[in-house]
């Protein structure tokens with residue numbers, strides 16, 4: 001990956017790449033395949049015991065491949081530990097292939113039995129070992145019936161490697177998907193477990209390398225990387241003692257059409273709290289008094305004409321374009337002038353809608369669409385965007401020569417030709433108005449403080465999500481203002 005040089009990378013892979021990691025562990029480093037499977041089963045069993053210590057009976061659903069093999073190992077360990085074990089098998093043990101067949105033989109040798117998928121599920125906890133990284137088509141009907149059955153039980157489910165039916169590359173179910181409370185994934189982190197719908201199906205995602213040597217990752221191109229709070233101090237180093245407010249980027253927030261006065265104020269406040277020294281709003285004349293009355297540190301100008309706008313653009317170092325901008329002639333004129341400037345720009349909200357109407361390649365800018373805006377920018381539907389968010393964010397980056405933040409659960413960041421960064425933080429309490437405005441202000445502030453567009457977008461998304469998580473500890477619903485207050489607690493001092 002380019003760009004990711006200041007911090008340790010947590011790589012995310014496609015299923016195909018993880019299969020290559022498995023192969024290296026086995027063929028290059030001489031780890032026996034069944035040994036690896038036993039490690040996987042043992043780890044899954046340890047997690048089951050740790051998470052549901054009171055469970056006395058477990059149901060283990062085993063598919064016809066090696067994911068099922070992991071399930072047979074869990075079954076053996078559970079039986080040895082004195083639990084009552086029900087094992088449901090999609091394929092007869094004597095029809096299984098090599099490694100899984102071995103695991104099944106060890107289960108049978110212990111006196112274990114195998115039941116059909118139409119049996120009633122009796123466990124207090126269900127282990128889903130039906131399908132893993134080998135899923136390569138929509139879930140077959142017989143598997144789908146069992147998956148429905150598992151989900152209908154509403155008992156806790158531990159998914160082995162991947163919730164069965166989830167496409168490990170995209171995070172979308174292939175027809176059906178097991179809804180797990182926790183997923184333990186092995187050897188390499190799969191990128192599809194971290195974005196879009198994945199959270200709904202995976203529950204908590206735990207990772208275990210199964211003690212494979214780090215060398216298996218050498219020279220493997222990661223398909224994406226996970227953002228981590230430990231990266232923040234690398235992006236936001238301590239300030240020199242002689243820092244002047246003008247060194248932190250003069251930010252101009254452009255927006256706030258009739259009826260949308262608050263949006264640029266939120267962006268401006270978020271930018272101040274993220275460390276901008278000078279933030280000015282260019283807004284409708286009748287809204288110009290609002291910002292300083294809420295946040296006196298903000299400057300605000302009514303700009304009804306381009307003549308009034310021009311000097312503000314000239315004095316700025318960076319622009320945040322779009323919060324509450326609207327799409328009328330006034331908005332269009334400001335948008336056009338801003339995009340023609342030389343400054344770095346963050347474009348959000350109606351700025352993106354205007355851009356969709358007049359696609360422009362520019363460079364030195366960041367676009368922050370939610371899936372609906374992304375769909376308009378790509379001339380497609382929201383479902384298509386969400387079906388493969390990784391592909392969508394990269395396509396946007398190419399089309400607009402931009403760094404793009406695709407918002408939503410597991411926000412993604414990509415630049416032209418770069419890998420994709422995935423944000424594992426954030427929460428549903430953040431589904432509220434103004435959140436995008438806060439993100440715009442944060443990201444613009446970071447660009448103003450000297451971060452390049454990709455780093456600013458990654459750091460901004462991370463800071464925004466961490467602040468949202470912090471604010472959600474005390475509330476069911478997080479308002480943008482709550483998140484902005486929480487910024488002080490997540491930013492490195």
Ligand SMILES: NC(=O)C1=CN([C@@H]2O[C@H](COP(=O)(O)OP(=O)(O)OC[C@H]3O[C@@H](n4cnc5c(N)ncnc54)[C@H](O)[C@@H]3O)[C@@H](O)[C@H]2O)[C@@H](O)CC1
Pocket residue numbers: 022023026033034036037038040063064065066067068069070099130131132133134135136137138139140143160161162186
């Ligand atoms: N030695 C290894 O490579 C290791 C593999 N491990 C486990 O093995 C899994 C991968 O095993 P496999 O490659 O055998 O693949 P899976 O076990 O994930 O699935 C393959 C099986 O499912 C069938 N299948 C694929 N798509 C289907 C669909 N849509 N509907 C119904 N059936 C479908 C295939 O025909 C095949 O029988 C990993 O996810 C992991 O759980 C772990 O045991 C660690 C070691």
Ligand SMILES: [K+]
Pocket residue numbers: 067128129130131132159160161162163164
């Ligand atoms: K599974």
